Amino acid sequence: METRNSRTEKVSQKMKPFEQITSKINSELHYKLPRKWKKIGNIGILDLSNIDTKERNNIAKIYADVIGAKTILQKNKISGELRKPEDTEILHGNETVTEISEYGIKYKLDLAEIMWSPGNIGWRSALSGPDKVTDFYTFDRPNTIIDYFAGIGYFSIQMAKGYPEAEIIAIDKNPKSVEYLSLNAKNNSVENMKIINDDCRNIEMKADVIHLGYIGNTIDFLEHSHNCLNENGIVIFHEVFRNNWLGFKSRSDWGAIPEKFSKLMDEKNFTVQKFERVKFYGPSTSHIIAKLKKN
Numbered sequence: 001m002e003t004r005n006s007r008t009e010k011v012s013q014k015m016k017p018f019e020q021i022t023s024k025i026n027s028e029l030h031y032k033l034p035r036k037w038k039k040i041g042n043i044g045i046l047d048l049s050n051i052d053t054k055e056r057n058n059i060a061k062i063y064a065d066v067i068g069a070k071t072i073l074q075k076n077k078i079s080g081e082l083r084k085p086e087d088t089e090i091l092h093g094n095e096t097v098t099e100i101s102e103y104g105i106k107y108k109l110d111l112a113e114i115m116w117s118p119g120n121i122g123w124r125s126a127l128s129g130p131d132k133v134t135d136f137y138t139f140d141r142p143n144t145i146i147d148y149f150a151g152i153g154y155f156s157i158q159m160a161k162g163y164p165e166a167e168i169i170a171i172d173k174n175p176k177s178v179e180y181l182s183l184n185a186k187n188n189s190v191e192n193m194k195i196i197n198d199d200c201r202n203i204e205m206k207a208d209v210i211h212l213g214y215i216g217n218t219i220d221f222l223e224h225s226h227n228c229l230n231e232n233g234i235v236i237f238h239e240v241f242r243n244n245w246l247g248f249k250s251r252s253d254w255g256a257i258p259e260k261f262s263k264l265m266d267e268k269n270f271t272v273q274k275f276e277r278v279k280f281y282g283p284s285t286s287h288i289i290a291k292l293k294k295n
């Protein structure tokens with residue numbers, strides 16, 4: 001027999017998550033409630049900064065229950081060269097370490113210490129994802145691949161799996177990232193990776209491929225990459241550019257390699273082989289990826 005409780009449960013299952021959340025919170029607060037949040041592993045990140053501190057934890061618990069998160073963190077700034085989250089505030093729960101599965105790889109990380117960009121999903125798949133990504137990450141029998149900004153292994157682990165005959169050198173300056181990188185390499189049974197905790201510009205090792213999975217001032221690392229690449233070596237270059245500068249006004253413009261970009265890379269002694277948008281980055285800028293060949 002259908003009881004009142006099971007009926008209420010059925011109704012709430014049909015409701016969208018935000019409707020479920022508002023149905024449990026005083027209507028006077030609804031206009032302050034965030035409609036968007038990120039769920040990374042089993043941790044939710046949302047902005048409750050405009051809610052009175054007395055109410056925040058109760059509201060965070062409601063979000064946690066509805067979105068199925070064990071912990072809720074206040075959204076905060078990711079800052080500095082090491083991309084560390086600033087003063088993480090736990091709104092609900094206490095565990096900040098989580099695990100993410102992406103294209104067959106499991107990554108553990110502490111979200112109080114390290115960033116994770118959900119928007120880059122797909123692009124971290126190297127050889128195990130969509131064709132357009134595989135195209136960028138297909139290299140001709142590389143012996144050595146260096147990842148200059150390895151983080152917790154976002155790209156290095158996939159490249160190690162995709163190129164079992166190659167040696168992957170994964171470098172990161174942040175000791176916390178390196179701690180999780182080592183753990184993630186072990187948990188994913190990676191055996192062809194050497195991990196270095198240092199500034200990549202201090203490392204003079206030679207490579208066939210250098211991966212620059214960073215944004216902000218990646219261009220400043222091209223000269224060092226050039227010096228460290230073997231003949232015909234390849235750089236995978238991530239960066240953010242203004243759409244205007246790239247000459248992109250509409251979606252249909254995103255087909256060709258932008259002339260200004262080719263010229264800039266030519267000045268850096270690289271030829272652009274491929275170019276794509278990873279994602280919009282704010283209203284007028286885009287995160288792009290390019291495959292560059294050393295001249």
Ligand SMILES: C[S@@+](CC[C@H](N)C(=O)[O-])C[C@H]1O[C@@H](n2cnc3c(N)ncnc32)[C@H](O)[C@@H]1O
Nearest residue numbers: 081082083117120149151172173174199200213
């Ligand atoms: C945030 S991660 C990249 C994020 C990743 N691409 C993703 O898909 O989520 C960038 C990493 O570069 C590292 N880093 C920044 N500058 C560095 C440098 N000069 N040498 C080595 N590592 C550096 C930071 O510590 C950080 O772990």
